[in-house]
Amino acid sequence: MTFRSRFSAFALARNALTGHRNWQAQWRSPEPKAAYDAIVIGGGGHGLATAYYLAKNHGLSNVAVLEKGWLGGGNTGRNTTIIRSNYFFPESTRFYDLALRLYENLAHELNYNIMFSPRGVLTLAFTRHDIEFQRRWVNAIQMTGVDSEWLTPAQIGRCVPAMAIEGGRFPVRGGFLQKRGGIARHDAVAWAYARAADALGVDIIQNCEVTGIASKSGRVTGVETSRGAIRAKKVAIAVAGHSSRLAELAGFRLPLESVTLQAFVSEPIKPVLDLVIMAGHVHVYLSQSDKGELVIGGGTDAYPSFTQRGSYPSVEQTVAAMLTLFPSFSALKMMRQWGGIVDISPDRSAIIDRTPIDNLYINCGWGTGGFKAIPAGGWATAHLMATGEHHALSAPFGLGRFARGILIDEGAAAGVAH
Amino acid sequence: MLIIPCPWCGARDESEFAYGGEADIVRPPAEVSDAAWAEYLYVRDNPRGKNRELWFHRDGCFQWFVLERDTATNECLSAHRIDPPGEEG
Numbered sequence A: 001m002t003f004r005s006r007f008s009a010f011a012l013a014r015n016a017l018t019g020h021r022n023w024q025a026q027w028r029s030p031e032p033k034a035a036y037d038a039i040v041i042g043g044g045g046h047g048l049a050t051a052y053y054l055a056k057n058h059g060l061s062n063v064a065v066l067e068k069g070w071l072g073g074g075n076t077g078r079n080t081t082i083i084r085s086n087y088f089f090p091e092s093t094r095f096y097d098l099a100l101r102l103y104e105n106l107a108h109e110l111n112y113n114i115m116f117s118p119r120g121v122l123t124l125a126f127t128r129h130d131i132e133f134q135r136r137w138v139n140a141i142q143m144t145g146v147d148s149e150w151l152t153p154a155q156i157g158r159c160v161p162a163m164a165i166e167g168g169r170f171p172v173r174g175g176f177l178q179k180r181g182g183i184a185r186h187d188a189v190a191w192a193y194a195r196a197a198d199a200l201g202v203d204i205i206q207n208c209e210v211t212g213i214a215s216k217s218g219r220v221t222g223v224e225t226s227r228g229a230i231r232a233k234k235v236a237i238a239v240a241g242h243s244s245r246l247a248e249l250a251g252f253r254l255p256l257e258s259v260t261l262q263a264f265v266s267e268p269i270k271p272v273l274d275l276v277i278m279a280g281h282v283h284v285y286l287s288q289s290d291k292g293e294l295v296i297g298g299g300t301d302a303y304p305s306f307t308q309r310g311s312y313p314s315v316e317q318t319v320a321a322m323l324t325l326f327p328s329f330s331a332l333k334m335m336r337q338w339g340g341i342v343d344i345s346p347d348r349s350a351i352i353d354r355t356p357i358d359n360l361y362i363n364c365g366w367g368t369g370g371f372k373a374i375p376a377g378g379w380a381t382a383h384l385m386a387t388g389e390h391h392a393l394s395a396p397f398g399l400g401r402f403a404r405g406i407l408i409d410e411g412a413a414a415g416v417a418h
Numbered sequence B: 001m002l003i004i005p006c007p008w009c010g011a012r013d014e015s016e017f018a019y020g021g022e023a024d025i026v027r028p029p030a031e032v033s034d035a036a037w038a039e040y041l042y043v044r045d046n047p048r049g050k051n052r053e054l055w056f057h058r059d060g061c062f063q064w065f066v067l068e069r070d071t072a073t074n075e076c077l078s079a080h081r082i083d084p085p086g087e088e089g
């Protein structure tokens, strides 16, 4: 255990008096040890949360997180931060609701302001088929005990006055709201888990790329890295779009394709939108950040890529979809655009499981929607690593579902999955 | 924006095409294990670098062809016609 002074209003005032020069580093940056009980590859949200829960829930603190770049530099720090648990299938609803419940208390648990803002997530219906499916969707979610309510176009118009309900290419015909859903600060989620894990003794090691996975008689023994070989009794892979590469190093393949997903941020404007809007049919989703910028996302690019740039047709399609809903936004300038490499699975559901190598575990397949899952993904991966058994909540997300045909086909059910 | 060299029409914008998955995936014989069938349906190489892919010229000649592309740079390397069955070579 390392001593960490707590963040508080008092600490803020005290540090203001010394010009904010005396803040303690949020985590140590140790040299890698020769051996660990467990190594987590990937310093995104899922890897960092896995390390934290290994230490917190299972008392395993001789643990390292190895990150090839900087913490959150992958998809975690590139995402549009929508958090909700209104998935269609009960397996998903239960899993994402665990994540949401953990998010609700995360700032307190980790003593870190992750700026979780449960402002409500509104999913829009544009066609008769949308209405039929979404009303069924609302019922399915309520059956699992999760909040969700159907809104009429008139109610939606009152919630989002800036939106064109009538008159656009696709008039809004209804929608459903999850009030507990919202957004959070993405970097803060990664940093909060890193700081809390470090305080429990976990080594957070950045600029350390894993280049090989060592095993003996079918059992993992450690990893090769850009900073030398490190032995480990257990290893987890949590590298999103790079999962197939790590699997290749270990000698197996995965049911994944890596594609670019883009996002954009507009110039800041006065408050105009206080809900998160998801519009799958026209394919755009957006929210307004505390700084006033609109944070906008759409569909993935149409083909695999590792470039983190993104294709222009996706930009055009996303912006066109936004302008059908919010014609007044046509005057806005876009400030930034970027891409992340997301790991798309055949049924658009995540994979948490063992691998063909003993004591080597995988957490991947979060695709376009795994930020909201970070607390539960880490929690369940730590459970599997520490106990050797799935928790009931993550058991449906194993690799075996593909051969057994028990898919959790959120792709077919929901379309947009952010 | 990819400029894709269709082997029938020449260079065109990516928006005219549809990606059709990795090329060279071979359908197993009818009697296979569930694991082998799942492997065929779902498991992919997903390489970072040179990839052989099927593409469909949806807004052009309506032909399927094989594109060699580098997924690390998005560079289109070469495109090849798919010979109709029985006319290989």
Ligand SMILES: Cc1cc2nc3c(=O)[nH]c(=O)nc-3n(C[C@H](O)[C@H](O)[C@H](O)COP(=O)(O)OP(=O)(O)OC[C@H]3O[C@@H](n4cnc5c(N)ncnc54)[C@H](O)[C@@H]3O)c2cc1C
Residues within 6 Å of the ligand: A041, A042, A043, A044, A045, A046, A047, A066, A067, A068, A069, A070, A071, A072, A073, A074, A075, A076, A077, A078, A079, A080, A081, A082, A083, A208, A209, A210, A211, A238, A239, A240, A241, A242, A246, A261, A262, A263, A297, A338, A339, A340, A341, A342, A363, A364, A366, A367, A368, A369, A370, A371, A372, A373, A418
């Ligand atoms: C534009 C965009 C918008 C999104 N919007 C949302 C949203 O609104 N809501 C939502 O829930 N989700 C969203 N997502 C998805 C979400 O961002 C991801 O599912 C989630 O962040 C995945 O977290 P991770 O920890 O698995 O991966 P990452 O955050 O990508 O972390 C993986 C880490 O592994 C590291 N790594 C890779 N290879 C190696 C190696 N060989 N050695 C060491 N380290 C390695 C990488 O550098 C990276 O830091 C979005 C994604 C994108 C790109």
Ligand SMILES: [Zn+2]
Residues within 6 Å of the ligand: B006, B007, B008, B009, B010, B057, B060, B061, B062, B063
């Ligand atoms: Zn053509």
